[in-house]
Amino acid sequence: MRKLLVVSQHRLSDEVVEALEARHWAISYAADLEDAQSADKQHRFLVGLALFSEKPDPREESELRKLVSSFPDIKWIAALAEEEINRQDVKRFIAEMLYDFHVFPLEAERMATVLGHAFGMANIERDLNKRSPQPQSKTPNRFGLIGDSDVMLALYRMLQRAAESDVSVLISGPTGTGKELAARAIHDHSSRSKGPYVAINCAAIPPSLLQSELFGHEKGSFTSANNRKSGYIQSAAGGTLFLDEIGDMPLESQATLLRFLEDKIVTPIGSTRGTHVDVRVIASTNVDLEQAIQERNFRSDLYYRLAFLTIQTPSLYRRDSDIELLANHFLEQVAAEAGMRNLKFSPEALAALRHYRWPGNVRELRSVVFQAALSCDDTLIQPEHLKISAGPIPVAEPTHHEPLERHPPAAPPPYVMGTLKSAREQSEKTNLEFALERNASNITRTAQDLGVSRMTLYRLMAKHGVARSAANR
Known part of the structure; x- marks a missing residue:
């Protein structure tokens, strides 16, 4: 049987299901990214279908970008509202990151045909990787990064995918996890590798100087402008501009950057003529930008411009x-x-x-x-x-030659009589409480421990009525 992962809040129509089952598809549903990750661990899908609502919704577009970024080995087909397809940024994302797309309403036969083609291509690529003299196996050093753990292998795949495309990339992760190394690796393995790589620290530039630093200025445009100066963006023409710590950029500076990302036009201070600059933008942050957007500390429109492809560097x-x-x-x-x-x-x-x-x-x-x-x-x-x-450093306890545990093993969740749904919910709540206790109620560490975002963690805590002080009971 062919395995299809459908990520949607809704079920496929009976007509589409019948057409797929007639071609021996086994359909698995996931409501969101977390469900999809759980399902993929069991089935290892080669083809995925992201099915959204028939009306434009920027939140769904953001979810699609995260979904595709999280599963680089899956051939994705997305169904979007027709109005979304007309946007230039969405067109570029589709061209760079998706196998195919559909607009509503879905046509059963066409859907079945495209999914079949995607499955065939995925099988061919998998077979070539198996037979290649240099297979994609575990290796301790790739892209200038060290590690052969599963999370690092997943990171290598994402870096390869980013290097092969030319879209904006947002790299997130805690301090000290190699975000700048990842950005440099993308540039060095991309078609822009012979062009310049210019890195700037967004948090270090005062708002009053940002426009001059990014876009440059003409001689005499302000008191200390004794000479004409090119900005960072023009210096990166033909190459890559790396915006480090983008989450710490002040709001007033974010608007300035957004204007450039929308039209790629640079107008130096004191000039009336703009110049188009061909540059790829990679940004990094250790800030939870989704939380920052909710707190009105980061612009959502800037986030969508930057996050065509998102990459997480692991703790x-x-x-x-x-x-x-x-x-x-x-x-x-x-x-x-x-x-x-x-x-x-x-x-x-x-x-x-x-x-x-x-x-x-x-x-x-x-x-x-x-x-x-x-x-x-x-x-x-x-x-x-x-x-x-x-x-x-605290000395580890003797292990008697057994593998070390990072934390004392938590007691298994109790068995709960009742429906599967109630058992799942009780297990989810119990694991949530254990994780909070294990991390001394630290939200960031708990979210990382559970493999979810801070926003998702807050939602789960509210859902199960778990207080942040649960660990102190």
């Missing part, structure tokens, strides 16, 4: 199988720079590294390894050499 605690690999890589670096030989970690030191939660992520790990190497007088780094701001 180090989500890729703990990479910690030893990263630590040894950093140790080789510092040993080579400092002329050290035969320096390595003791088993106890490696256990301590794996046990620690790493709030500063990879950046913190690198700093700890460098300091340990430089403070070690022997050839063996011990736990006491591993220092964080609060002192030595």
Whole structure:
């Protein structure tokens, strides 16, 4: 049977279902991204259908972008309102990221034919990857990033997809997870790799200077303008402009940036003539932009312009199988720079590294390894050499040669008699309470632990009546 993932709040019509079942499709439904992720873990879909409402809804467009970004190996077909298809940004997204699209009403036979073609192409690509002399297998170093955990392999696939397209990309993730490395990797592996790569820190430029820094100015356009100056955008022409920490950009500056993203026209201060600039924009943030939009700290229209493709760089605690690999890589670096030989970690030191939660992520790990190497007088780094701001890293408990647990294993959710729905809801509530307790009610860490956004976590807490102080009961 062919497996089809349908992401929708509604069911397909009987006519469409009959046409698909006649061609041996097994249909699975998911109401949202979270449901889709859960279903894909069980079935590993090759083809997906995103079915939205017949009236334009910007929220659904945003959900579609997240959906496609989260499943780079699925051939996606989307059904959208006709008014949406007429927008230039949506057209570009469809051309770059989707296998095909439909407008309402759906035609059963055409839908069945297109899904069949998508499934055939997906099978061909999968077969070629299996037979390739250089298969897409686990590798510790790709795109200049270190790691062979499942989350890193998923990140590599997203970076490859971003490099092969030319749309705007939004990279989000906690501090120290390699967002700038990911942006640079996209540029270096894209068709713009021979062009300039210009990075700016949006939070570091005062609003009063932003227009001059981005667009440049003419001589004499203001008091200190003694010479003509090109802005960052023109400097990146033909290449990539990386907007680091876009979530910290002041609102008044966001409007200035939005105007450029809409028409790609640069008009220096003091000039009356604009110039079209061909540049790709990649942005990064450690801020939850959806939450910032709700709090009116970030413009939704700017978000939609930036987030054609979204990429999440994972926290180090989500890729703990990479910690030893990263630590040894950093140790080789510092040993080579400092002329050290035969320096390595003791088993106890490696256990301590794996046990620690790493709030500063990879950046913190690198700093700890460098300091340990430089403070070690022997050839063996011990736990006491591993220092964080609060002192030595806590020593891991003896494991008797069993795999270390990052947290004490939570008790399994109790069995609940009743309907499957009530059992699922009770299990969801119980796991939510355990996660909050495990993370001391920290919303950001709890959301990351559960693999959901902060907004989704707040919605789940409200749904189950779980207070933020649940961990303190």
